[in-house]
Amino acid sequence: MSRWFNRDAAISIAFFAALGLAWEYGVRWSGVQSYLLPPPSAILGELWQSRGPILSQSLVTLTEVFWGFIIAVALGVPIAALIYFSRTAKSTVYPLFVALQSVPKIGLAPLIVVWFGYGLASKLIMAFLFAFFPIIIATLGGLASTPAHLEEHFRALRASPMQSFWRLRVPAALPSFLDGCKVAMPLGVIGAVVGEFVGSNDGLGNLILTASGSGHTTLTFAALIAVTLLSLLLFYGVAYWERFIWWRAA
Amino acid sequence: MSAVISMAGAGKAFDGRKVLTNVSAEIGAAEFVSVLGPSGCGKSTLLRLIAGLEPFEDGGILFNGEVVQAPSPDMGFVFQTSNLLPWLNVRDNLLLGVDLDPAAKRPDAAALAELVETLGLTGFEDSHPHQLSGGMRHRVAIGQALARGPQVLLMDEPFGALDALTRDRLNMELLRIWQRDRKTVLLVTHSISEAVLLSDRVLVMSERPGTIIEDVRIDLPRPRDPSTTREDPAFGDYVVRLSKLMGVS
Numbered sequence: 001m002s003r004w005f006n007r008d009a010a011i012s013i014a015f016f017a018a019l020g021l022a023w024e025y026g027v028r029w030s031g032v033q034s035y036l037l038p039p040p041s042a043i044l045g046e047l048w049q050s051r052g053p054i055l056s057q058s059l060v061t062l063t064e065v066f067w068g069f070i071i072a073v074a075l076g077v078p079i080a081a082l083i084y085f086s087r088t089a090k091s092t093v094y095p096l097f098v099a100l101q102s103v104p105k106i107g108l109a110p111l112i113v114v115w116f117g118y119g120l121a122s123k124l125i126m127a128f129l130f131a132f133f134p135i136i137i138a139t140l141g142g143l144a145s146t147p148a149h150l151e152e153h154f155r156a157l158r159a160s161p162m163q164s165f166w167r168l169r170v171p172a173a174l175p176s177f178l179d180g181c182k183v184a185m186p187l188g189v190i191g192a193v194v195g196e197f198v199g200s201n202d203g204l205g206n207l208i209l210t211a212s213g214s215g216h217t218t219l220t221f222a223a224l225i226a227v228t229l230l231s232l233l234l235f236y237g238v239a240y241w242e243r244f245i246w247w248r249a250a
Numbered sequence: 251m252s253a254v255i256s257m258a259g260a261g262k263a264f265d266g267r268k269v270l271t272n273v274s275a276e277i278g279a280a281e282f283v284s285v286l287g288p289s290g291c292g293k294s295t296l297l298r299l300i301a302g303l304e305p306f307e308d309g310g311i312l313f314n315g316e317v318v319q320a321p322s323p324d325m326g327f328v329f330q331t332s333n334l335l336p337w338l339n340v341r342d343n344l345l346l347g348v349d350l351d352p353a354a355k356r357p358d359a360a361a362l363a364e365l366v367e368t369l370g371l372t373g374f375e376d377s378h379p380h381q382l383s384g385g386m387r388h389r390v391a392i393g394q395a396l397a398r399g400p401q402v403l404l405m406d407e408p409f410g411a412l413d414a415l416t417r418d419r420l421n422m423e424l425l426r427i428w429q430r431d432r433k434t435v436l437l438v439t440h441s442i443s444e445a446v447l448l449s450d451r452v453l454v455m456s457e458r459p460g461t462i463i464e465d466v467r468i469d470l471p472r473p474r475d476p477s478t479t480r481e482d483p484a485f486g487d488y489v490v491r492l493s494k495l496m497g498v499s
Contacts, residue, residue: 033497153333156303156321159350168352171337247336 014170038218041091046218054226056209059201062230064120064192068127069185069234077133083136084143101133106194114197122201123195130191131184138180142173174245181238189231204230252315254402254434255300261459264296266457269295272309275453275462280432284445287455290498293438295462296328297304297406300436301327310396313402323351326395326403332387334379340366341375343390355400357442368394368427377469385416389423396427397449402434418476423449429473430446442467445487446470447479454495464495 020040027039034042047054060208078103079097082089109126116122196205204227211219253276262270269292277283277297287293298304299311302321313325321327324346344365348354351371357365366372369389379387388408395403409417420446428435428448439445445452446468454464468488470479479485 149329149333150329150335152303153327153329154350156301157347158321158323163350164283168335171335239348245337246378 035215035217038221042218043221045093050219050222051107054204054222055205057202057207057223058226058230061192061196061205062234063187064123064128064195064203065185065188065230067120067130068124068129068192069181069188071128072125072131072184072188073137073181080136080139080143081230084140097133097136102180105129105191109194109198112195118199118201123192123200125196126191127188128191130194131188132242133182134187135177135180137178138183139173142176142180143169144174145176160195169184171247175247178238178242178245182235185234185238189227189234193227203227252279253277253312254314255311255459256312257300257435258311260296260299261308262292262299262304262306265407269460270299270461271459274309275465276438279434281451282428282435282437282449283451283453284437284439284449284452285455286439286442286445286492286496287460288457290441290462291455291458292460293440293455294406294454297404297436298437301325301404309474312498323354323398324401325405326400327396328388328391328395328403328408330407330410331390332379332384334387334390339376340371340382340390343379343394344397346389347394351398357397359398361472365393365397367431368423370423383416384412385420388412388420392424392427396431400433402436404427405435405437407439408437409444415446424448425474442489443490444481446478446485446492452488452492454492466492466495 011106024039024041027034027037038046078094083094084090105126108129112129113122116125149167150172151164154168159167192203193205193208196203197209200206201224204223207223208220208227211217255277257273257275260270260273261268265328265478273296275321278470285293285296295304299306300313300318302313302325303316306318313322315425320356335346338346341362342349344362350444364371364374364478369392371386371389373392374382379390382390392408409420412420425448435448437445437448449468452468454466455461466488470488472486
């Protein structure tokens with residue numbers, strides 16, 4: 001078991017090291033200007049040198065994504081439950097959200113900034129808009145995937161509707177809900193960065209924009225890496241909770 | 251002797267197609283009765299009507315003299331699939347029926363331990379269903395039905411999906427539990443030998459639309475045991491007779 005793990009890890013590390021070396025020496029030997037494509041060593045150096053601003057801007061973006069995601073869950077889950085239980089909601093609220101989802105949210109960003117300003121609110125709302133729909137769809141799918149034989153079993157046990165909801169449908173929906181969160185979280189990061197592109201004085205998106213605007217390509221790359229790391233960190237922060245939902249395959 | 255369950259001319263149709271017609275039978279206290287029939291004859295539907303999970307259409311079905319309208323806490327159910335909640339451990343699955351019913355009396359620690367012991371699940375109280383074998387999951391399902399202390403146990407092909415060996419073992423345990431508690435049991439099965447082995451009476455059903463065509467009393471001595479009872483020549487006679495009734499030559 002561990003021998004195989006070491007072998008896979010070794011191959012993986014060797015592959016990425018080779019990729020990095022190819023980039024590094026490809027850039028050096030081909031004479032590509034470093035403002036077009038800097039070598040990885042320069043990017044890593046920049047990452048270290050600008051760690052102060054990168055960290056503080058990361059924190060800004062993290063805050064936006066975090067609250068956007070929390071609100072997406074806080075609103076998405078009850079709305080999904082409403083759509084699931086109410087036929088009226090299914091024929092009114094649900095198509096409304098499907099239609100809203102079809103509006104390109106990137107196009108909404110300038111409006112959101114006009115409405116909510118340059119501060120946290122507009123970016124939080126962008127993150128929310130990106131994360132919201134996957135959470136509704138996943139929660140809805142989870143609730144609908146409650147096995148019919150278990151619903152009947154609860155009926156045979158004379159469970160009340162509240163008991164059936166909390167003790168059967170909610171746990172049955174959790175695996176799908178968590179999958180939705182795993183999709184929604186990186187989307188929330190994209191939403192926040194797009195919001196920062198359109199109107200912001202800080203955040204990683206702003207850093208990317210100002211760095212590339214001033215020809216500071218290494219900083220652009222460094223900020224991109226920071227966005228990627230932030231997204232991965234948040235994704236694995238969600239995926240961590242899977243270990244508490246071991247029945248997902250059952 | 252007053253009947254615990256009585257059916258008089260009961261029938262059921264789905265989308266205008268008759269599934270059950272004119273079903274009449276009485277099941278007395280502490281009787282072990284099997285409903286035997288070909289697949290698709292409506293025997294599972296009959297059990298669901300008795301359980302109050304599905305409304306009957308013609309005639310009447312009474313449980314303790316009252317018309318069945320909804321599931322009763324005095325009936326325990328064991329379905330084809332073992333119906334355990336994957337997120338609950340064995341103990342919590344056993345107590346699910348009790349926990350969901352505010353009026354139910356929760357068995358004390360000693361009673362629960364005895365139930366676990368009877369089911370051969372000692373040491374697995376904290377295990378989750380995915381950690382158990384198929385046979386163990388079925389024993390938990392039976393235990394869940396028993397934990398509420400029901401008067402009647404309704405079983406719908408509870409061991410249908412299991413291999414022959416596990417099935418024999420569970421049948422033996424079912425016999426043991428029944429011989430101890432003497433609950434009324436109504437078992438739906440398509441296995442002739444299982445019906446003969448376990449039952450006091452076998453109700454044989456026709457093809458759809460299903461109705462009871464024969465009520466066969468099984469006079470084999472008790473306690474029975476899968477290995478010895480099958481050696482009894484009378485056992486073979488019953489199997490032959492029931493096979494003929496079911497149209498199996």
